[in-house]
Amino acid sequence: MFARMSVTAGGDVDYETTGHGYATRRRADPRIAAAIHAALGDARNVLNVGAGAGSYEPADRYVLAVEPSARMREQRPPGAAPALRAYAESLPFDDDSFDAVMATITVHQWSDPMRGLAELRRVARAAVGVLTFDGDALDRFWLADYVPELIVAERRRYPRIAAIAAALGEGTEVAEVPIPVDCTDGFAEAFYARPEQLLDPRVRAA
Ligand SMILES: C[S@@+](CC[C@H](N)C(=O)[O-])C[C@H]1O[C@@H](n2cnc3c(N)ncnc32)[C@H](O)[C@@H]1O
Numbered sequence: 001m002f003a004r005m006s007v008t009a010g011g012d013v014d015y016e017t018t019g020h021g022y023a024t025r026r027r028a029d030p031r032i033a034a035a036i037h038a039a040l041g042d043a044r045n046v047l048n049v050g051a052g053a054g055s056y057e058p059a060d061r062y063v064l065a066v067e068p069s070a071r072m073r074e075q076r077p078p079g080a081a082p083a084l085r086a087y088a089e090s091l092p093f094d095d096d097s098f099d100a101v102m103a104t105i106t107v108h109q110w111s112d113p114m115r116g117l118a119e120l121r122r123v124a125r126a127a128v129g130v131l132t133f134d135g136d137a138l139d140r141f142w143l144a145d146y147v148p149e150l151i152v153a154e155r156r157r158y159p160r161i162a163a164i165a166a167a168l169g170e171g172t173e174v175a176e177v178p179i180p181v182d183c184t185d186g187f188a189e190a191f192y193a194r195p196e197q198l199l200d201p202r203v204r205a206a
Contacts (some may be wrong), residue, residue, distance in 0.1 A: 026052070026053065026055055026185055026186050026187070026206060027055070027184045027185060027187060028055040028056045028184070029179075029180060029183045029184045029185040029190075030184075031178075031180050032056070032131070032177055032179075032180075032183070032185065033056050033058075035175070035177045036056050036102060036104065036129055036131055036177075037058050039102075039127060039129035039175075040058065040061075040100045040127050040129055041100065041126060041127045042099075043061060043099035043100030043126060043184070044059050044061055044062060044099055045062040045063075045098050045099050045100075046058060046060060046063050046064075046098060046099065046100045046101065046102055047063075047064050047065075047066065047093070047097070047098040047100075047101045047102070047123060047124070048063055048064070048065045048066070048081065048101075048102050048103070048104075049065075049066045049088045049091070049101060049102070049103045049120060049160045050066070050067065050068075050088060050103050050105075050107070050109065050110070051065035051066060051067045051072075051076075051081075051083055052067060052069075052072045052075075053072055053075040053076050053077070053080075053193070054076045054077060054080040054081065054083075054164065055104065055135055055185070056102070056104045056131070057080065057081055057102075059127065061160075062081075063081035064081055064082060064083075064084070064098075065080075065081045065083035065084070066083070066084050066086045066087075066088070066091065066136065067083045067084075067085070067097055068085055068086065070085070071154060073085070076138070079173075081193075085112075085114075087110075088103065088106075088107075088110050088115075088116030088117075088119055088120065088126070089110060089112050089115045089116045089119060091109065091119045091120075091122070091123050092121065093108070093123045094123070095122050095123065096122075096123065096124070096125045097123045097125075098123055098124055098127050099124070099127075100124055100125075100126055100127040100129065101120045101123060101124040101127075101128045101129070102128075102130075102131075103116075103120060103128075103129070103130050103131070104131040105131060105132065105133070105187065106132075107130060107132050107159055107164065108132060108133070108157040108158045108159060109157075112165070113159045113164075113166050113167075114121070114159075117130070117164060117167035117168055118167060120142065120168070121167070121168055121169060128168050130164060130168070131177065132158060132159070132161075132164065132184060133154075133155065133189065134158070134161050135155035135156075135157070135158035135160070136160070136161075138151045138154055138155055139151065141189060141192060142191075142192065142195075143188070143198075152169070160169070161174055171185025179192070181193040181194075184199050186203060186206045187206075188204075191203065
């Protein structure tokens, strides 16, 4: 079900060779950050799984990060939360260890997303916040007219939203997070209103 280009510490993307410079392009957007932080409720301690360089980690709570790729861990800025080398599918924590758990733009890269989501649920006392893309909505992106192959490949990577919600259990709420036209975060969909940016190889690499 899930495309896998290579088997590495960073899931279906080889961050050890392509992750360089990631942090300069993937800059958290404050409006998206506000939606994520609201989903964490009043949690005082938060586990961030697939944490990468630390985007979207709240600054006003205690955070511990889990990130398998050394290349990504080394891009975490000074003062960022400590990051452990571990995988979502096998979190080295007891049940209910954290008030809340977050995972942003990462579930599609896990070798076993459903097992990883069960692990998030297991170690969280309360909220689990997952930010991901809806593969079924990708056709709404104009890029689908230009590079349909890309959209097909991307759709294959993303677990269905309903499957994620089911894995997280009863009471899970699904909310759309609008991407601002001037989004500061450099994922591909962020450039829907700035198509010329996609001609920049550095943007594409990110
Ligand atoms: C696209 S990056 C997102 C990083 C960060 N959460 C963000 O929003 O910028 C995906 C991250 O998931 C990590 N990852 C891949 N497979 C994983 C797994 N099985 N468990 C935990 N993290 C994983 C990768 O190493 C990478 O850092």
